[in-house]
Amino acid sequence: xAVLGSIVLRLGYTALILACVSLMVFGVxxxxxxxxxxxxxxxxxxxxxxxxxxxxxxxxxxAWQRYWNWVTGVLxxxxxxxxxxxxxxAPVLFDRMAxxxxxxxxxxxxxxxxxxxxxxxxxxxxxxxxxxxxxxxAVIGTSLPEFVTGTVFVxxxxxxxxxxxxxxxxxxxxxxxxxxxxxxxxxxxxxSIVLAAYVGRITRTSTIDAxxxxxxxxxxxxxxxxFQVICRHVIPNAFVPTVTVLFMNxxxxxxxxxxxxxxxxxxxxxRLMLFxxxxxxxxxxQACALMIAAVYVFSNLIGDLLAVWLNPRLRLxxx
Amino acid sequence: MRLYKDPVFVVAAGVILLHIFLxxxxxxxxxxxxxxxxxxxxLQAPDSTHWFGTDQYGRxxxxxxxxxxxxxxxxxxxxxxxxxxxxxxxxxxxxxxxxWVDQLCMRLMDILMSFPTLLLGMLILVIAGADMTxxxxxxxxxxxxxxxxxxxxxxxxxxxxxxxxAAQARGEGGFYVMFKELLPSAIxxxxxxxxxRLSYAILLGASFNYLGLGVQPPQADWGxxxxxxxxxxxxxxxxxxxxxxxxxxxxxxxxxxxxxIDDHLKGGQGA
Numbered sequence: 001x002a003v004l005g006s007i008v009l010r011l012g013y014t015a016l017i018l019a020c021v022s023l024m025v026f027g028v029x030x031x032x033x034x035x036x037x038x039x040x041x042x043x044x045x046x047x048x049x050x051x052x053x054x055x056x057x058x059x060x061x062x063a064w065q066r067y068w069n070w071v072t073g074v075l076x077x078x079x080x081x082x083x084x085x086x087x088x089x090a091p092v093l094f095d096r097m098a099x100x101x102x103x104x105x106x107x108x109x110x111x112x113x114x115x116x117x118x119x120x121x122x123x124x125x126x127x128x129x130x131x132x133x134x135x136x137x138a139v140i141g142t143s144l145p146e147f148v149t150g151t152v153f154v155x156x157x158x159x160x161x162x163x164x165x166x167x168x169x170x171x172x173x174x175x176x177x178x179x180x181x182x183x184x185x186x187x188x189x190x191x192s193i194v195l196a197a198y199v200g201r202i203t204r205t206s207t208i209d210a211x212x213x214x215x216x217x218x219x220x221x222x223x224x225x226x227f228q229v230i231c232r233h234v235i236p237n238a239f240v241p242t243v244t245v246l247f248m249n250x251x252x253x254x255x256x257x258x259x260x261x262x263x264x265x266x267x268x269x270x271r272l273m274l275f276x277x278x279x280x281x282x283x284x285x286q287a288c289a290l291m292i293a294a295v296y297v298f299s300n301l302i303g304d305l306l307a308v309w310l311n312p313r314l315r316l317x318x319x
Numbered sequence: 320m321r322l323y324k325d326p327v328f329v330v331a332a333g334v335i336l337l338h339i340f341l342x343x344x345x346x347x348x349x350x351x352x353x354x355x356x357x358x359x360x361x362l363q364a365p366d367s368t369h370w371f372g373t374d375q376y377g378r379x380x381x382x383x384x385x386x387x388x389x390x391x392x393x394x395x396x397x398x399x400x401x402x403x404x405x406x407x408x409x410x411x412x413x414x415x416x417x418x419w420v421d422q423l424c425m426r427l428m429d430i431l432m433s434f435p436t437l438l439l440g441m442l443i444l445v446i447a448g449a450d451m452t453x454x455x456x457x458x459x460x461x462x463x464x465x466x467x468x469x470x471x472x473x474x475x476x477x478x479x480x481x482x483x484x485a486a487q488a489r490g491e492g493g494f495y496v497m498f499k500e501l502l503p504s505a506i507x508x509x510x511x512x513x514x515x516r517l518s519y520a521i522l523l524g525a526s527f528n529y530l531g532l533g534v535q536p537p538q539a540d541w542g543x544x545x546x547x548x549x550x551x552x553x554x555x556x557x558x559x560x561x562x563x564x565x566x567x568x569x570x571x572x573x574x575x576x577x578x579x580i581d582d583h584l585k586g587g588q589g590a
């Protein structure tokens with residue numbers, strides 16, 4: 001029961017955070033410099049025209065009422081009209097979101113595979129040159145921003161040194177699976193590096209702990225071959241923290257994806273947001289910001305719930 | 320082992336000091352004005368006149384990289400200053416008073432942290448406009464909850480010590496105890512936080528500049544220089560390579576230094 005209670009509490013907390021986030025996003029666009037009406041009509045519009053459009057867009061209403069209209073609209077999937085694209089925001093937003101999700105999913109698979117491999121190899125070779133070399137590379141990997149790693153990859157693999165991948169662009173899976181994956185590889189890889197290094201470090205620590213545990217000693221003493229010891233006793237125990245960390249950091253990718261999309265000219269929500277900012281399209285800024293923040297909040301929620309579900313000790317301690 | 324005998328620490332600290340030196344005196348050392356365009360010598364490869372080559376407008380890359388370092392370190396230190404200006408008092412007050420004060424401070428920080436860092440910074444920059452001051456404030460505000468948490472954790476470690484109680488028994492005020500007793504005893508982890516935060520502030524600020532949301536041309540930090548090199552870097556890789564080299568050699572040593580100090584502190588406690 002206590003578990004259920006804590007889940008309900010967590011859901012309530014998430015709803016509260018989302019409400020705060022939507023208020024902040026709305027507040028930001030309220031403060032946005034530049035009058036929207038003069039932005040649309042230009043500076044030499046007649047007072048009647050200005051008045052008509054103000055009433056049409058509901059800008060004469062008090063702020064709380066506009067906030068309420070906006071939130072109820074969003075909950076029904078209506079994000080308003082884009083000021084620059086002359087069309088509703090919602091379809092564009094969902095399209096771009098879907099592309100970003102594809103990119104993030106590929107990156108997530110890379111993080112899982114890369115992180116676990118790094119962690120296992122460094123743990124099994126603890127203290128050797130291999131360990132120090134890979135750990136060193138991982139430290140450098142975590143300390144570089146995406147625009148640097150991305151640019152270096154373009155210089156190395158997309159036309160500079162080798163010409164294996166396209167340096168930019170993405171046209172979806174219509175062009176064929178192979179072409180799509182070729183366009184996805186470098187952005188996804190760039191996005192995955194920091195997180196893979198982090199997951200690798202967590203896996204290394206937990207694997208080393210498992211290797212030193214009593215049950216692994218018992219397994220070895222009863223004569224199990226080393227391969228079986230690792231597969232049956234070390235890995236299952238070492239992977240609980242890994243999976244937890246993996247899911248708790250999905251939200252982390254949300255930030256990185258904006259930069260990665262800019263580096264590789266990838267048509268996702270991050271570039272849509274940048275477009276909205278440079279064009280001062282405030283309905284679009286609101287929509288993108290809310291969407292990105294919501295994805296972040298929800299992935300943190302899923303991460304937390306998974307962590308409780310996977311870790312019996314956390315589950316019991318909440319009783 | 321003493322910290323200054325640790326080779327990794329010494330090398331990292333040396334490289335960082337060199338960067339600070341170049342940032343301070345770079346404008347003076349630079350062979351050309353950083354924004355002087357020469358259309359007769361665009362995209363020249365590195366040679367004896369232009370050590371780092373020239374960009375698509377014929378501007379000397381060495382001079383631009385040096386000027387960029389000045390900007391990068393300025394917003395890095397500026398942002399960390401904002402971070403500690405807010406995070407340090409909030410963290411200390413939270414740890415010292417505890418109870419509902421602590422709850423209130425930490426929940427407020429949680430709300431700030433429920434935004435992805437990059438998004439929050441972008442929104443602040445959209446309101447404040449793209450320039451140096453906004454950049455410093457945006458990065459500082461984004462990271463101050465994390466600094467507050469670190470300071471709180473570090474201060475909680477020493478909160479229960481006898482000398483805190485002694486100071487209270489002497490009748491010292493909360494302000495005195497926090498800044499004269501708590502802060503000095505928690506200075507180790509706070510120093511680690513400073514190094515880590517500085518590296519993250521530089522990375523985030525440079526990312527904003529890369530996205531064009533920070534300092535505006537012809538000024539350019541290393542992030543903006545990498546952005547400017549986008550269209551030319553496949554023909555003229557030096558336009559991207561040197562800014563990348565400089566930002567990497569600043570940020571990686573900061574991480575390493577934080578790591579060494581942290582190790583040293585833990586070793587000291589264990590002994």
